Amino acid sequence: MLWQQIANGISIGSIYALITMGLAMVYGILRILHVAHAGIYTIGAYIGLYLFNLTESFLISSIFSMALCAVIGVAIQRFVYYPLLRFPPFVPLIAGIAMFLSIGEICRLIAGPYPLSFPVVIRLPSINVAGVSIAPIQVLIFSVTAVILLFQWFLTSKTSFGLMMRATSQDMEMAEASGVDSKKVVALTFALGSAFAAIAGILVGINYNQVYPSMGDMPAYKSLALIVVGGLSSVPGAVIASLLLGMAETLLIGYAEIPLPRDALAFIAMIVVILLKPQGLLGRRG
Amino acid sequence: MGYLYTVLTTLMINSIAVLGLNIILGYAGQISLGHAAFMGIGAYASALLSTKAGFPFWFSFPLAVLISAVIGFLLGLPSLRVRDDFLAITTIGINFIVQAIFLYVPFFGAALGIGGIPKPRIGEFVFRGGYYSLIVLIVLLVGIILSFKFYRSWAGLASETIREDELAANVIGINPVRFKLMAFVLGSAYAGASGALYAHFMGFISSDDFSFPLSVTFLSMLVFGGVGTIKGSIIGAFFLGALPEILRPLAQYRLLFYGFLLLLMLRFCPGGLASLIRLRK
Numbered sequence: 001m002l003w004q005q006i007a008n009g010i011s012i013g014s015i016y017a018l019i020t021m022g023l024a025m026v027y028g029i030l031r032i033l034h035v036a037h038a039g040i041y042t043i044g045a046y047i048g049l050y051l052f053n054l055t056e057s058f059l060i061s062s063i064f065s066m067a068l069c070a071v072i073g074v075a076i077q078r079f080v081y082y083p084l085l086r087f088p089p090f091v092p093l094i095a096g097i098a099m100f101l102s103i104g105e106i107c108r109l110i111a112g113p114y115p116l117s118f119p120v121v122i123r124l125p126s127i128n129v130a131g132v133s134i135a136p137i138q139v140l141i142f143s144v145t146a147v148i149l150l151f152q153w154f155l156t157s158k159t160s161f162g163l164m165m166r167a168t169s170q171d172m173e174m175a176e177a178s179g180v181d182s183k184k185v186v187a188l189t190f191a192l193g194s195a196f197a198a199i200a201g202i203l204v205g206i207n208y209n210q211v212y213p214s215m216g217d218m219p220a221y222k223s224l225a226l227i228v229v230g231g232l233s234s235v236p237g238a239v240i241a242s243l244l245l246g247m248a249e250t251l252l253i254g255y256a257e258i259p260l261p262r263d264a265l266a267f268i269a270m271i272v273v274i275l276l277k278p279q280g281l282l283g284r285r286g
Numbered sequence: 287m288g289y290l291y292t293v294l295t296t297l298m299i300n301s302i303a304v305l306g307l308n309i310i311l312g313y314a315g316q317i318s319l320g321h322a323a324f325m326g327i328g329a330y331a332s333a334l335l336s337t338k339a340g341f342p343f344w345f346s347f348p349l350a351v352l353i354s355a356v357i358g359f360l361l362g363l364p365s366l367r368v369r370d371d372f373l374a375i376t377t378i379g380i381n382f383i384v385q386a387i388f389l390y391v392p393f394f395g396a397a398l399g400i401g402g403i404p405k406p407r408i409g410e411f412v413f414r415g416g417y418y419s420l421i422v423l424i425v426l427l428v429g430i431i432l433s434f435k436f437y438r439s440w441a442g443l444a445s446e447t448i449r450e451d452e453l454a455a456n457v458i459g460i461n462p463v464r465f466k467l468m469a470f471v472l473g474s475a476y477a478g479a480s481g482a483l484y485a486h487f488m489g490f491i492s493s494d495d496f497s498f499p500l501s502v503t504f505l506s507m508l509v510f511g512g513v514g515t516i517k518g519s520i521i522g523a524f525f526l527g528a529l530p531e532i533l534r535p536l537a538q539y540r541l542l543f544y545g546f547l548l549l550l551m552l553r554f555c556p557g558g559l560a561s562l563i564r565l566r567k
Contacts, residue, residue, distance in 0.1 A: 098544070
């Protein structure tokens with residue numbers, strides 16, 4: 001029972017990680033709290049669902065959805081955030097919230113307020129190890145997350161693009177002075193983060209078999225709490241925080257009687273971490 | 287006339303909250319995304335004091351303002367010690383946590399909310415309708431004067447310096463945390479006052495009245511009117527507050543409308559409506 005709960009917790013945490021990674025990447029590079037990121041997650045789920053209904057193929061629909069969301073992410077960065085960078089940080093933050101609200105409402109107007117079902121049959125085996133059963137969708141979630149984490153690690157630590165990314169997030173002006181095309185780096189960061197958010201949206205849609213306009217609401221604010229816990233711009237920190245929260249949620253719901261909803265837990269955890277360790281789990285000082 | 291008083295009172299109550307947000311965001315440059323939570327704290331405090339403890343409005347109202355300020359102090363203290371962006375995120379968290387507490391703890395009425403909140407009275411005379419609007423108007427005027435005084439005071443100047451350049455402020459001996467906290471506490475007190483007025487105005491409150499979208503609405507009002515100015519806060523609160531009343535069919539698209547309005551405003555007119563009015567002169 002305990003191991004089963006832990007497995008369920010990790011699968012929820014993996015999805016949090018996919019959403020939160022993009023947010024941590026964007027914060028690392030532009031110092032913006034990109035609330036509209038969860039809007040992209042919602043759009044990703046909708047595009048994935050529509051394409052799936054057209055093509056009947058999970059693979060094609062998710063690849064196209066990721067590509068389209070990457071374009072949308074870059075467009076948001078280019079037309080919403082970029083012109084606002086010279087203002088104090090709360091201006092892009094408010095713009096992000098406005099963008100996020102608008103995306104949710106547009107989805108509601110186009111697709112209707114009711115949840116749509118996402119009927120994908122995953123042709124993967126379910127795994128049974130010592131009484132712990134892992135459903136096909138969870139196998140899919142684990143493998144997608146693992147692939148994306150490996151890809152992200154490889155990209156940032158082994159390629160020249162990763163080097164440019166790290167340089168830009170250290171100091172954009174210095175990076176530019178030493179020949180890094182920071183505009184391109186920023187655009188690619190948004191593209192990657194948005195693609196990750198899109199696949200997270202699709203996986204959540206399949207997992208709960210529903211896609212609805214306000215599905216981004218909780219991830220939007222929970223993922224902010226998660227990047228704070230992880231150390232704001234640290235991608236590994238965000239991933240660890242996400243996995244921990246996923247497990248904490250399932251275990252606390254399973255074993256402890258807490259009179260508060262699980263969504264409030266993330267924020268309580270966040271405030272406790274800020275009190276004890278103001279720079280977050282893996283954050284640097286300053 | 288009853289309808290007009292209702293709309294006018296609501297707009298004035300919103301204005302008080304937005305004035306408070308202006309002190310936090312406009313003067314001190316700190317973003318609070320949990321302003322509705324402090325409004326809720328004021329509303330619940332005043333409602334509980336007058337229904338459970340039986341205090342008259344004249345006692346429960348100032349006490350509720352004080353309670354909101356104290357909670358603002360306790361919650362602001364940890365988040366103001368760290369970087370700017372933390373405050374935005376912690377205040378979102380505060381909004382969700384406070385709302386969850388109101389919704390789940392039986393002492394706060396849980397899902398049923400709190401009903402039967404009495405109107406203020408002196409002896410046999412009950413302040414209802416236009417008379418209640420008068421009380422709200424007086425609080426609003428006091429709020430405006432206080433906000434003006436704060437802006438012109440040493441603390442207001444210090445807050446402005448911190449907003450412009452925290453490092454420079456530090457160098458000339460201004461303690462940023464102290465003044466940020468002062469602005470945050472004062473702003474929370476405004477929100478508490480508006481919440482308490484709201485509770486006695488409606489007679490019934492529930493946790494839904496103080497959810498996160500309301501915080502975003504206050505922020506929209508402030509940005510729309512013009513961050514950093516008293517007239518901007520009031521113009522924004524009145525304009526965005528009255529718009530759904532004037533354009534009834536818009537109500538369903540309110541959020542989309544707010545979203546686009548905010549984006550356009552930030553992009554093309556960051557000074558808000560107040561700055562347009564100044565330009566025309």
